[in-house]
Amino acid sequence: MAFLFNSDAARGAIFREIFARELPDLQFVGPGQPVDPDKVRYLLTWTVPADISRYRNLEVLFSIGAGIDQFKQDSVPEPVAVVRMVEDGIIRMMQEYVTLGILTLHREMLAYRELQKQCAWQPLAVPQAARRRIGFLGLGILAQAAIERLKPFQFPLAGWSRSKKQIDGVTCHHGTDGLAAFLAETDILVCLLPLTDETRGILNADLFSQLPAGARLLHVGRGAHLDQTALIEALDHGRLAAAMLDVTDPEPLPAEHPLWQHPKVAITPHIASVTQPETAAHSVIENIRRHLAGKNLIGLVDRTRGY
Numbered sequence: 001m002a003f004l005f006n007s008d009a010a011r012g013a014i015f016r017e018i019f020a021r022e023l024p025d026l027q028f029v030g031p032g033q034p035v036d037p038d039k040v041r042y043l044l045t046w047t048v049p050a051d052i053s054r055y056r057n058l059e060v061l062f063s064i065g066a067g068i069d070q071f072k073q074d075s076v077p078e079p080v081a082v083v084r085m086v087e088d089g090i091i092r093m094m095q096e097y098v099t100l101g102i103l104t105l106h107r108e109m110l111a112y113r114e115l116q117k118q119c120a121w122q123p124l125a126v127p128q129a130a131r132r133r134i135g136f137l138g139l140g141i142l143a144q145a146a147i148e149r150l151k152p153f154q155f156p157l158a159g160w161s162r163s164k165k166q167i168d169g170v171t172c173h174h175g176t177d178g179l180a181a182f183l184a185e186t187d188i189l190v191c192l193l194p195l196t197d198e199t200r201g202i203l204n205a206d207l208f209s210q211l212p213a214g215a216r217l218l219h220v221g222r223g224a225h226l227d228q229t230a231l232i233e234a235l236d237h238g239r240l241a242a243a244m245l246d247v248t249d250p251e252p253l254p255a256e257h258p259l260w261q262h263p264k265v266a267i268t269p270h271i272a273s274v275t276q277p278e279t280a281a282h283s284v285i286e287n288i289r290r291h292l293a294g295k296n297l298i299g300l301v302d303r304t305r306g307y
């Protein structure tokens, strides 16, 4: 039985060492290494390899990232279980980044960046955190972990998900019918949705028009959630006051794109949270053990929902 690691060599070396220690009976196969395709039961990758059908006994396809939207679903044979990456390193980094983004937007750091360029020493008024309402699109593993970190600041916290939720200290909305009420009370909107047919393009002019005037956007989902033209319009007309984007469409954003130079926008190159090989290897091993024992897999994707 073999595990095929189809990602970068640096992370592969760490995975190999941990697998050798923890699962010595499972053959670990790195990229380009020969393997009998019939022996491959598990495959870890970012994109689905074109020759996936040669692994006739493949049972679990692991994504090296937290999302699976990069997988072309039709290219994954039906009986194969698809699993996204759920691991402590990703969770911790997202907690840091969301805290950084919320405080950046709350404390007007983008406006100060522009004032600094003019050598202008100009204090700006800021509401108390208890009056700045934070709303999360998506209340999954990463949003809930970020929310825990934000609680001590005393921002009013809300979120929106597909199914009904109850989370301590968080006003929870759900479903299409719950979206308008959620948006109307959100001063800083955080997008932590998966990219699916239902959520593609969700951050658009119509959605921005339902936020209070002067709201801010922290986008850490996927580039294709956002209508970038609508964002620029909303910023230029004062409907939105600022935006921090970790994801864009395309990535990288072309040098001539107006978002790069926009005074009300901060951009980072999809680094909010990155799979950490030490913790990720342990989480994949845990899932392989669960699979071998016939237990439920952590991060198993519902292929009909798309996340």
Ligand SMILES: NC(=O)c1ccc[n+]([C@@H]2O[C@H](COP(=O)([O-])OP(=O)(O)OC[C@H]3O[C@@H](n4cnc5c(N)ncnc54)[C@H](OP(=O)(O)O)[C@@H]3O)[C@@H](O)[C@H]2O)c1
Binding pocket: 066, 067, 068, 090, 137, 138, 139, 140, 141, 142, 143, 160, 161, 162, 163, 164, 175, 192, 193, 194, 195, 196, 198, 199, 220, 221, 222, 246, 247, 270, 271, 272, 273, 274, 307
């Ligand atoms: N920028 C980065 O570096 C980075 C890193 C990691 C992840 N991400 C992004 O973060 C996303 C979320 O990750 P996660 O692990 O927190 O995912 P998750 O645990 O699967 O949570 C997804 C959340 O979105 C909600 N949702 C999905 N479709 C919806 C819809 N149509 N309407 C309303 N709510 C919907 C789900 O609702 P239910 O709870 O009702 O199912 C759930 O609360 C990833 O898919 C990826 O796009 C970005």
